[in-house]
Amino acid sequence: MKDTPLEIGRAAPRFDAYAKLTGKEKYASDFYAPDMLWAGVKRAGVPHARIRWIKTDDAIRIPGVLSVLTSKDVRGTNRQGVVRKDQPVLADDKVRHCGDPLALVVAEDRETLAKALASISLDIEPLPGVFDPENAMAQGAPLVHEENPEGNLLLKGSLEAGMGEKGFEECDETVEALFRLPSQEHAYLETEAGWAIFKDDILEITASTQSPFRDRYEAAEAIGFDMHKVRIIAPYCGGAFGGKDGITVQSLLGLAALNNPGRPVKMWWAREESILASAKRHPARLYYKLGAKKDGIFHALSVRIYFDTGPYDNLGGAVTALGLEHSGGPYRIPNTSLKAWAVFTNNPIGGPFRGFGVPQVTAAMEQTVDMMAKSLGISPLDIRVKNALRRGDRNPAGTTLTGSTGIGECLRKISASRLWQESETWKKASPPFKKRGAGLASAMQGMGYGPLIPDTANAKIELTQEGLFRVFCGVVDMGQGNASTYLQIAGEILNQGLSGMELVLPDTARTLPSGSSSASRTTFTYGNALITASKTMKKRLLERASDLLMAKGPEEMTLVPGRVRHIPSGKEMPLSALAGILSDAERTSVARYRTPSAKDSPTRDPNLSLHGIPHIVFSYAAHAAFVEVDTLTGLTEVKGFLAVTDCGRVLNPQIFEQQIQGGIAQGLGYALCEELKTDRGVIRTPDLGTYIIPTSIDLPDMESAAVELHEEMGPFGLKGAGEIAMNGPFAAVANAIADACGIRIFEGPMTPERVLGALEKKPSCQEEG
Amino acid sequence: MRRVFLANNTNELWDMLRQYPEAAIYAGGTDLLVRMRKGICDPSALICLERMDCLKGVREEGDQIFIGACTSHTALLADPIVQRSFPVLAAAISRLGSPHIRNMGTIGGNIVTASPAGDTLPPLYILGAAVEIMSMDKTRRLSLADFIRGPGHTDLKPGEILAGVWIKKDQPYNIFSLEKVGQRKALAISIASLAALLRVSGEGIIEEARLAWGSVGPTVTVSKEAESFLAGKRPEPGALGEAARIAMDAVSPIDDVRASKSYRRLVSGNLVLRLGASVDGNSPQPAWLPPAD
CATH class of the missing domain: 3.30.465.10 (Uridine Diphospho-n-acetylenolpyruvylglucosamine Reductase; domain 3)
Structure with missing residues (x-):
């Protein structure tokens, strides 16, 4: 079995499944050693305050406490961030949200650590806070960063096409609405964790992270240590979803280890600490106005979006820009005026989360599309098909689509599906006190970093002395299965099975920089680099083997599992024998790939380009949700869900299906129950007992199909599949509720209470069809 | 260090309680241990009954x-x-x-x-x-x-x-209904619930009703008024609607992070409306009790 050559397109269990299911795979949080120390953080607990004094003397006197560190002990810039470096490792002048870290304690064990943290007292002067993104931009609002010349504004972006707002003058019908979307917690199984050791002048940090190479530079600069002496090791993450795309424990662990040389130090946030301190999906407020001609052809779109980024950038500018770029959905709209603001507040930190700003805008746009369909008396499916983007069109952000564009095909597949065809009959058979409805949503997701930040991967593959192919994976597998796919890619090219391959997970000392595991770019970018590296390796092996076996040339040679064969004579040579003859340099192949960028310039604003606009490769999806609403309790149950996805060629259908189902599950949580509630910056849902994620029995059976258009830039025709499924569920469910009951819930999530409230308010004579 | 005792029988238990009168007593720990982790309580000793x-x-x-x-x-x-x-x-x-x-x-x-x-x-x-x-x-x-x-x-x-x-053992009812409204289908703390037992005659008349609501008052809410109102009536929308109104007056819910007071009150009434479906056998949780011997 393990000798069977890996092939592209074959459904196969991911190769990491066995080690993970049996507990053999070690995550960053799994590390233990006899002399291990524990590090932990004292957090502010108030949303906005000036720090006068942090009293640490009681803590340091507790036996078993080794260090109590504050910002004064941070020798570097004490600032972290990817685009804007504004987040302190340990807060110095001010507290900007409840989760800000003020002191770092290192102790012999967890009990002593807890006691020491409790003994630290804070002398802080509370400041008026700002908790609403629109109020935050008003004159006189309290400032989160006094030094920011733009007040509480992090980023403002604007895209205009055609006649912009003037396009509405030519429209027959206009619909508008305001949508409010909640903050969403990542809730990964493995909370933020890692361990570090400072030994032989090297600071080694093992962390649950999506971005080891960037962390190395970011942490080194923040804590003031030579980057070249920092090594970051990134095991598989126990989930990340964007929440580990950046620094969580890394700098703190570095500080803790530097102050306690020779001993391993571990940090592992409790669930409550994770919810308090980690970044979340940005709460958003979206004003949408869509105009169309009588025949349902979209003509104008005006959008104003406010993203609450909390107190720090944390890629919030980039999230906002991606939301802005996707705000018009996968439609042809000639006249657009799209505006977005990312605003600082004293709420929890907004940051990257699967979809990266796109789930918010899709929730709003796709509901607006249904409102237009209803206004014009056109079916929600027809209006989407009519306006769906085709290759060669410009998208609402003004980018020419030069690659595969499968949204139309996705919608046609929904229309032809059994679930959709039978939905009218199913809806009519609803039981007492229940109303059934079906809803659609289209979605798209751009891939990669955009035009300015090089979206690059460096692949490396080695033929070991034992005759195995070792793939050096420089980009993290946070659970999505990309590492497994890398072996599949190399196995396909080199005709090897799993038993002939090895994998090295990201390690700044062993693998090559390949960017973050994010932006639906991971397999696309690294996969393309690995294809070149593997082909180069194959060519060299066949050439050298053909010389050694006195063949006429490499065209007579082929690789088979564990061996190279001379086809005419049938003579074979074990790869281990070939490896023994080759020099070290010949046994290694490296290749670099950079994702091309769009050639349009939809914006002259260099800041927007820096934040990623425009993208060139997009995945697409059409989703259909089938819901049953209980009119007595307001509970919405999703009874069926269909996702049709265009993410190019599917390399391993099992991994693809897992990504789609996971995205739908997270999207349904976002739609129906997940809501990080805050009251003046204080989280009211501090644990998983109050922050409600769906359980398996809250989720429907999901059907998933792929529209496997070939994307010529993609590795074997692939486009990214990691995020796209997150975008559709919210609007598909909202549209299904509207179909069922004639109500629309403009504030998410659509909890039973909100649905029942809307049902109570609805005059019963105005029921929607 | 907190001491934890496992009692195997009552003699051991009374000994432990005599020595540690302040100890918290628990069995599965699904409530107590969660409260301790949250720091809501911090008992000096624990006595576990799970082996009794x-x-x-x-x-x-x-x-x-x-x-x-x-x-x-x-x-x-x-x-x-x-x-x-x-x-x-x-x-x-x-x-x-x-x-x-x-x-x-x-x-x-x-x-x-x-x-x-x-x-x-x-x-x-x-x-x-x-x-x-x-x-x-x-x-x-x-x-x-x-x-x-x-x-x-x-x-x-x-x-x-x-x-x-x-x-x-022998309860004089032939219909039961149990509905719990939570934020999800499992691992959910009730927002409102209604447990009901009815004796419905062969002619479809409610002879006796017992109703109790959870999560909508400081303790379980019962309403003699709603129960006696239903007695002698058919479980039809009119009668159930009136019983629902009585129920909404009987409950005394609060606002919390899970739901508002007004939602709890409304749902307490609405759940009564579904009792008709229980009688018709259309509800997701209906069942006929076996006849009492």
Whole structure:
């Protein structure tokens, strides 16, 4: 079995499944050693305050406490961030949200650590806070960063096409609405964790992270240590979803280890600490106005979006820009005026989360599309098909689509599906006190970093002395299965099975920089680099083997599992024998790939380009949700869900299906129950007992199909599949509720209470069809 | 360091309680350990009852059934007596927590925690359950309604433990309904719930109704007024609607992070409307009880 050559397109269990299911795979949080120390953080607990004094003397006197560190002990810039470096490792002048870290304690064990943290007292002067993104931009609002010349504004972006707002003058019908979307917690199984050791002048940090190479530079600069002496090791993450795309424990662990040389130090946030301190999906407020001609052809779109980024950038500018770029959905709209603001507040930190700003805008746009369909008396499916983007069109952000564009095909597949065809009959058979409805949503997701930040991967593959192919994976597998796919890619090219391959997970000392595991770019970018590296390796092996076996040339040679064969004579040579003859340099192949960028310039604003606009490769999806609403309790149950996805060629259908189902599950949580509630910056849902994620029995059976258009830039025709499924569920469910009951819930999530409230308010004579 | 004691029998238990009168007593720990982790309580010692076999199991005694306080929810769900005689209780337990919580948690714990949202409480109220309380020198019995004094408060005195619950075996009802409204289908704390037992005549007239609401007051809410209003009526929208209005006046819910007061009140009434569907056999949780022998 393990000798069977890996092939592209074959459904196969991911190769990491066995080690993970049996507990053999070690995550960053799994590390233990006899002399291990524990590090932990004292957090502010108030949303906005000036720090006068942090009293640490009681803590340091507790036996078993080794260090109590504050910002004064941070020798570097004490600032972290990817685009804007504004987040302190340990807060110095001010507290900007409840989760800000003020002191770092290192102790012999967890009990002593807890006691020491409790003994630290804070002398802080509370400041008026700002908790609403629109109020935050008003004159006189309290400032989160006094030094920011733009007040509480992090980023403002604007895209205009055609006649912009003037396009509405030519429209027959206009619909508008305001949508409010909640903050969403990542809730990964493995909370933020890692361990570090400072030994032989090297600071080694093992962390649950999506971005080891960037962390190395970011942490080194923040804590003031030579980057070249920092090594970051990134095991598989126990989930990340964007929440580990950046620094969580890394700098703190570095500080803790530097102050306690020779001993391993571990940090592992409790669930409550994770919810308090980690970044979340940005709460958003979206004003949408869509105009169309009588025949349902979209003509104008005006959008104003406010993203609450909390107190720090944390890629919030980039999230906002991606939301802005996707705000018009996968439609042809000639006249657009799209505006977005990312605003600082004293709420929890907004940051990257699967979809990266796109789930918010899709929730709003796709509901607006249904409102237009209803206004014009056109079916929600027809209006989407009519306006769906085709290759060669410009998208609402003004980018020419030069690659595969499968949204139309996705919608046609929904229309032809059994679930959709039978939905009218199913809806009519609803039981007492229940109303059934079906809803659609289209979605798209751009891939990669955009035009300015090089979206690059460096692949490396080695033929070991034992005759195995070792793939050096420089980009993290946070659970999505990309590492497994890398072996599949190399196995396909080199005709090897799993038993002939090895994998090295990201390690700044062993693998090559390949960017973050994010932006639906991971397999696309690294996969393309690995294809070149593997082909180069194959060519060299066949050439050298053909010389050694006195063949006429490499065209007579082929690789088979564990061996190279001379086809005419049938003579074979074990790869281990070939490896023994080759020099070290010949046994290694490296290749670099950079994702091309769009050639349009939809914006002259260099800041927007820096934040990623425009993208060139997009995945697409059409989703259909089938819901049953209980009119007595307001509970919405999703009874069926269909996702049709265009993410190019599917390399391993099992991994693809897992990504789609996971995205739908997270999207349904976002739609129906997940809501990080805050009251003046204080989280009211501090644990998983109050922050409600769906359980398996809250989720429907999901059907998933792929529209496997070939994307010529993609590795074997692939486009990214990691995020796209997150975008559709919210609007598909909202549209299904509207179909069922004639109500629309403009504030998410659509909890039973909100649905029942809307049902109570609805005059019963105005029921929607 | 906190001491943890595991009592194997009552003699050991009374010894431990004498030595550590301040100890917190628990069985599965699904409530207490969570509260300790949150820092809500910090008992100096713990006494665990999970090894006390004398407090486990379901047995018949005359016309009564005794359920030992340390019987786990999972054991109750599997118990043929509970399934046959008290399906309304089984239905409530099946919605309690999740399989792993039901494996650890016990009926005694659910009662003693006395949460307004305790899932077993509304069915136990309408089944007329009584609790048996044991101390070193005596045993006493009182009705569950008298035992539960308020949120988190019971009539349990120092040196006493809850030994179990007595429920009359033959209940004069032929219809039950149990509905729990939570934020999700499992691992959910009730926002509002309604347990109902009805005796409906062959002609479709409600002869007797017992109704109890959970999570909409400091303790379980009952409404004699709604019950007597329904008696003699058909379970039709008009009568149920009036009973729902009575119910909405009877409950006294609060706002919390899970739901608002007004939602809880509205749903308390709306759940009554579904009783008609239970009688018709269309509800997701309807069932006919076997005829009383």
